[in-house]
Amino acid sequence: MIHSQNPQEATQLAREISGGSENPYEEQLIKHLIPCLNWFNQIPAPQQTIIMEVVQAVCEGMRMDLSTFPTREGAAPIALKTPDELEHYCRLMGGMPGLFWSKLIYHTQRVAMPEEQFYELGQHVGDALQIVNILRDLPKDLPMGRCYFPQTDLEQAGLTPAELLSSSNSARFEPVKRQWIVWGLRRLASAKPYFRQLSRLHPGQRAAVAWPVLWTADTLYKVYEEKELLNSQKRVKISRNVIYSTMLLSPLVLVSNTAFCGWLNHKINRFSR
DSSP: OTTTOOHHHHHHHHHHHTTOOSOHHHHHHHHTHHHHHHHHHTSOHHHHHHHHHHHHHHHHHHHHHHHHSOSSTTSOOEEOSSHHHHHHHHIIIIIHHHHHHHHHHHTTSOOOSOHHHHHHHHHHHHHHHHHHHHHHTHHHHGGGTEEOSOHHHHHHTTOOGGGGGSGGGHHHHHHHHHHHHHHHHHHHTTHHHHHHTSOTTOHHHHHHHHHHHHHHHHHHHHHHHOTTTTOTTSOOOOOHHHHHHHHHTHHHHHHOHHHHHHHHHHHHHGGGO
16 A cells, blocks of 8 residues: 555555544554655655655564464464564564664764674664563463463473463473573674664764663563563553663763773673673
């Protein structure tokens, strides 16, 4: 539809899917589908291309959700089959958005690093942001039948997806949890060479990278410390104080690559203590 741009089809689609979302912001977006398409048409062609790339990747991730997991709430959880499937999902939902932003940066400012290397680092950072969401949201996803953690990993821990519905199995799930925390931390470490490529003349851009990376490290540590991750009554969330203190100290990291890398190292090193 985005390629053909048929106004009648777009209007009909908006009418058909209106009211289908519980999110009021999504509803507003649906109602303004035609203005969104008009806005899209005003974007330069090269940027349209990379927008379509990330949209198609996220849509593929959504299709993966619909084809893998039950469509009714309360159904028994189904797990992804292998670690490769989870990594692929993180790439679609996190890594490809990371690639999108990296391409925008690369083509609008000077980046000394080779293009493909910069893109790979951006995808790794996006992967890390996605795995922390999956870890944190596990107790919320399971009752909807979604278990993103691979069947092979669960079997090694002597677990079935259905057993993750009981918080009493949190201790048995610890090896799986920690394995994917380590995976996320390795991806998150790519933020250090990535951040060094960002111009100090663009502090907003540097903040847009630094904040989610630092908060992801903090959230991963909250997940790491939480001994009852499967307990739906325990919400894993960093405090407002952490958020505000990060923002308060931002002027230092926005002008100093060393300060940012040292701060991120400090947060990552907590896991090995």
